[in-house]
Amino acid sequence: MIAKQRPGGRTARTKSSVFEAVTALLTERCYGALNMTEIAERAGVAATSLYRRWGDVRVLILEVAVERLMQERPLPDTGSLAQDLQDWARSIAVSLASPEGSAFFQAFIAAALPTGSDVAARLDALKPRIAQIEAMLDRAAARGEAAPSVDDVVDMLLAPLYTRTLFGMPTDESVADRLVERLLGGGR
Amino acid sequence: MIAKQRPGGRTARTKSSVFEAVTALLTERCYGALNMTEIAERAGVAATSLYRRWGDVRVLILEVAVERLMQERPLPDTGSLAQDLQDWARSIAVSLASPEGSAFFQAFIAAALPTGSDVAARLDALKPRIAQIEAMLDRAAARGEAAPSVDDVVDMLLAPLYTRTLFGMPTDESVADRLVERLLGGGR
DNA sequence: TCCTTAATGCAAATATATTTGCATTAAGGT
DNA sequence: ACCTTAATGCAAATATATTTGCATTAAGGA
Numbered sequence: 001m002i003a004k005q006r007p008g009g010r011t012a013r014t015k016s017s018v019f020e021a022v023t024a025l026l027t028e029r030c031y032g033a034l035n036m037t038e039i040a041e042r043a044g045v046a047a048t049s050l051y052r053r054w055g056d057v058r059v060l061i062l063e064v065a066v067e068r069l070m071q072e073r074p075l076p077d078t079g080s081l082a083q084d085l086q087d088w089a090r091s092i093a094v095s096l097a098s099p100e101g102s103a104f105f106q107a108f109i110a111a112a113l114p115t116g117s118d119v120a121a122r123l124d125a126l127k128p129r130i131a132q133i134e135a136m137l138d139r140a141a142a143r144g145e146a147a148p149s150v151d152d153v154v155d156m157l158l159a160p161l162y163t164r165t166l167f168g169m170p171t172d173e174s175v176a177d178r179l180v181e182r183l184l185g186g187g188r
Numbered sequence: 189m190i191a192k193q194r195p196g197g198r199t200a201r202t203k204s205s206v207f208e209a210v211t212a213l214l215t216e217r218c219y220g221a222l223n224m225t226e227i228a229e230r231a232g233v234a235a236t237s238l239y240r241r242w243g244d245v246r247v248l249i250l251e252v253a254v255e256r257l258m259q260e261r262p263l264p265d266t267g268s269l270a271q272d273l274q275d276w277a278r279s280i281a282v283s284l285a286s287p288e289g290s291a292f293f294q295a296f297i298a299a300a301l302p303t304g305s306d307v308a309a310r311l312d313a314l315k316p317r318i319a320q321i322e323a324m325l326d327r328a329a330a331r332g333e334a335a336p337s338v339d340d341v342v343d344m345l346l347a348p349l350y351t352r353t354l355f356g357m358p359t360d361e362s363v364a365d366r367l368v369e370r371l372l373g374g375g376r
Numbered sequence: 377t378c379c380t381t382a383a384t385g386c387a388a389a390t391a392t393a394t395t396t397g398c399a400t401t402a403a404g405g406t
Numbered sequence: 407a408c409c410t411t412a413a414t415g416c417a418a419a420t421a422t423a424t425t426t427g428c429a430t431t432a433a434g435g436a
Contacts, residue, residue: 109354237415
């Protein structure tokens with residue numbers, strides 16, 4: 001049988017060094033300042049290879065950002081929904097508040113927006129988070145706890161954290177706490 | 189006395205035709221598909237002029253998007269905070285749900301993100317909205333109504349609408365209504 | 377080990393974006 | 407009406423980005 005593709009060995013090595021280069025550059029420069037040539041140099045790879053594999057800087061950066069954002073974060077399981085959501089929101093807030101976290105999230109949005117064809121890709125990126133929300137809510141329901149809807153959690157927790165990151169507003173644990181309290185009906 | 193600048197006449201005409209061109213292109217193509225040459229052609233202006241005045245497509249598009257987003261929207265004054273907020277959130281939702289509204293908001297984010305130096309500009313763009321929120325809340329306070337904080341309104345109304353727009357999730361009046369109800373402590 | 381060929385590197389060719397020099401137009405003041 | 411010069415247009419020059427052709431390397435299977 002004849003191999004159609006060769007994802008192992010050198011190919012994998014190239015990819016990982018390219019991803020590392022993008023990651024490094026993204027933490028020091030701003031998204032808009034990256035170009036294929038620079039990434040190729042940093043990765044020690046020919047720029048032509050990058051063009052052949054990804055075609056476009058935005059595509060490459062998007063792929064790197066997605067891989068990073070898709071990484072599963074620990075899903076809290078404390079026994080109470082309030083505590084689960086607080087831990088979860090805090091960890092996201094902390095992550096987004098860090099220079100790298102902020103850079104990757106911004107890079108993701110900046111790389112995904114210019115292409116209308118990526119609407120689906122944008123939603124896909126939310127999937128892992130939504131799955132986590134569902135897991136937490138399901139457990140709460142199993143315990144008989146009253147719980148908000150998935151949409152509410154997206155709107156009241158994720159959305160503010162994301163928006164704050166995009167607009168450069170402070171995003172820390174106290175913000176996360178306030179959002180959770182708001183969501184769970186702490187009243188006025 | 190000698191004129192340092194000449195903002196009137198031809199200059200103003202050029203600017204307005206360029207802005208119109210960007211607006212038109214932004215509603216038919218996607219942000220990433222615009223370039224100086226195309227804009228110049230559509231506007232009937234030399235591309236060199238655009239380079240001299242704006243230097244970069246992103247800068248130009250950002251300026252157009254900001255001008256549009258900064259346009260004051262009618263500020264509701266119905267006599268009750270709940271109704272004010274509902275009207276206000278609905279009008280924003282409707283605006284963001286329209287192809288042009290969505291395109292301009294996305295263009296603004298996409299153009300502002302790649303430059304780290306524009307963090308302040310991003311926040312500035314929120315100012316008019318925040319001023320409106322303050323106006324509504326102040327009136328509510330004057331009437332003796334209980335009211336949330338400005339931050340809460342930003343987090344619970346603006347953030348969800350913006351995030352939904354960025355991720356391609358539905359954004360309509362019923363969503364706006366749900367958010368307002370949530371914000372005003374409708375409970376679980 | 378050997379063979380096929382996917383993946384890469386390199387240099388040159390091409391395309392595209394941006395700048396520059398200079399002539400022309402027309403604000404805006406006298 | 408006239409003068410100065412900011413703003414523009416146009417063509418050429420330059421820079422940068424992207425593609426292409428071909429040789430080389432090394433997966434991955436036999």
